[in-house]
Amino acid sequence: MTFSSVGKKTLTATYEGAFDFYGSSDSVLHTVEKASTTTAISGHDPSPSIAGQEVTVSFTVAVTPPGAGVLTGGVTVEDGEGHTCSTTVNQGVCRLTPSSKGSKTISATYEGDGNYLGSSDSVSHLVNNELPSGTILINGGALATTSLSVTLTISADDDSGIPPEMQFSNDSSEWSAFESLIASKPWMLSKGDGQKTVFARFRDITGEPTVPVSDTITLDTLAGDEYGVTVNGGALFTNQITVTLTLGAKPYTTQMQVSNDGGFSGTLWEAYNSQTYWTITQYGNYVIPRVVYVRYKDMEGDVSSTFQDDIILDVTAPNGWVEVITSGTNNIALGISASNPASIRPSFSTLPNHRIVPAQHLPFTVFIPQMSKNILCYPPTGEPNVTLRLYAEDDVSGVAGMMISHLPNFPCAIWQPYITTKAWFAPPGASMVYVKFRDYAGNVSEVVSDEIP
Known part of the structure; x- marks a missing residue:
């Protein structure tokens, strides 16, 4: 006989009799008590968790033999620090959120009902304060490498004491697969010389990746x-x-x-x-x-x-001199411009030795003999009209180049290979030639000069 409720029960046994016998009966008082139950926590995920992260607690509640029947009532889950959740016994799942780091005792308590006793179970659960932390070095902290192949040195730890997993990237977009933490790993940089960055991130058993950390190195093949x-x-x-x-x-x-x-x-x-x-x-x-x-x-x-x-x-500058051997006529250059050059037909008939330049050839230059002021600066482009004799010496690296100009500040002048005789174009109106020399170490001499006759 199976009783479906608890309490005092009267058990009666009755003999109904037969054709030669009278019937008879007897009764006794019987007590039906509540059946025992067993509560078991089957999971608490993620484990470990992070402070503030929701934890799903799975549980079962069963009637302990010889008891039987269908359970009713509720189950309360708590972490021992005031964080709780409640659900019905047949749901089997409850969620709570620990808020602080450390080892927690998660308990699930079945409160029982009119026919079944309550029961409970507990497990230890670790709550991390934060995600794993880690560092990465390329080639042991070198500033440069001559090869695409490098070695990564990795260090990481987690509050749980369980080594986290790691993954890497050259652009923080495409990542390698997560793998078990190791202290050293070969890696290939992206192609092309220049600064390279390798990114790393880690994850613990919660499965959430960290913010990337990185190191840089210059690839110089x-x-x-x-x-x-x-x-x-x-x-x-x-x-x-x-x-x-x-x-x-x-x-x-x-x-x-x-x-x-x-x-x-x-x-x-x-x-x-x-x-x-x-x-x-x-x-x-x-x-x-x-x-x-x-x-x-x-x-x-x-x-x-x-x-x-x-x-x-070599910190000693060369020294030398220049001499004008021959020279031609000195001229002055006047620059003329107009907003509508095609309409201009200039005439300088009042000037001696004038020359008219067609408008389609503008801009143009008018040369006036024997004038020596208002000289314009432009690179020498005319026919050589001066012959220069040059001499320079340098006891260490040797004389490499020279610079020649008609002005002492050398506007528009350029360095050219050193030679001892130079046919040079003296710009119109120039009266002096200035020269400086440079040796192979880059030392520059003092300026030397000579008059243009």
Whole structure:
């Protein structure tokens, strides 16, 4: 016999009798108590969660044998810090939102009903304060690389103590698949020299990715993927103690040492860079090669042999002179312009040796002999009318070029290769020739001059 309710029950047994026997009965008092139940939490997701994130708690409530029947009533779920949710026993799911970091005890309590006893269950649940945090370094923090292939050094942790997953991108748009956290990973940069950025983000068991972190490096394939150093692009001379070093290096180079001393005394390791400024040592005006020494270190900590290049520091300017050998007529140039050149037919009949230029050839120049003021500045374009004798000397790097002008501030003049005799066009009205010389180190002489007869 199965009772569907609790309480005091009278159990009666009755014999109905037979043709030779009278019937009979007896009764006893029987108590039906509430059946026991078992509550079990089957899930609490996500786990761990983040403070302020909703957690879905799944549960079951069953009648404990030998009890049976259909349960009614409600279930309350709480996290031990005042955050609760309630639902009916047959729903099996309830959602609450922990608001603080730490280990929580989530409990589900069935309150029971008229026929069934209540029961409860609890589980531990970890609430993180924030998403995982992490960092990324390209080639151990190097400033440059000569190869598309680099090594990423990754560090990340999570409040849960469970290592997060990681993924990477060259543009923060297209990402690699999430993978288990490792400390070092090979990676390919995007093609094309210039600054490159690699992005990384992480996720914990909650599945929510972090805000990307990144590191930058300059891809410089022109520097060369073998160890080496070049001073000022391979120049033989310089007139400055500050020079530019081009530093080729093998892939995965992380650090370098640069020194004016081949023993690297007191020189610290620094992040590898393919281009850097360097100060060479100046020993007064002594003309000796200044040597720069470099060595490199890779991701494994292996140190290369020493590489070097030199350059001669020349701080002495050349000196020289100029002499006008022959000269022609000095003229002055007058520039004439008009808003409607086609309508102009100028005439300078009152001037000696005048020349009329057709309007379709405007703008034009009128030359007036033997006038020497209001000289215009323009590059010399006429037929040579002066022969110059030039002399310059430089004891170190040699004379490389010269600049010639009819004015002492050299407007419109350009550097040209040094020669000792020059047929030169003296602009109209010029009375002097000015010259300065430059050596291969870039030192410029004082201005020298001579009169044009």
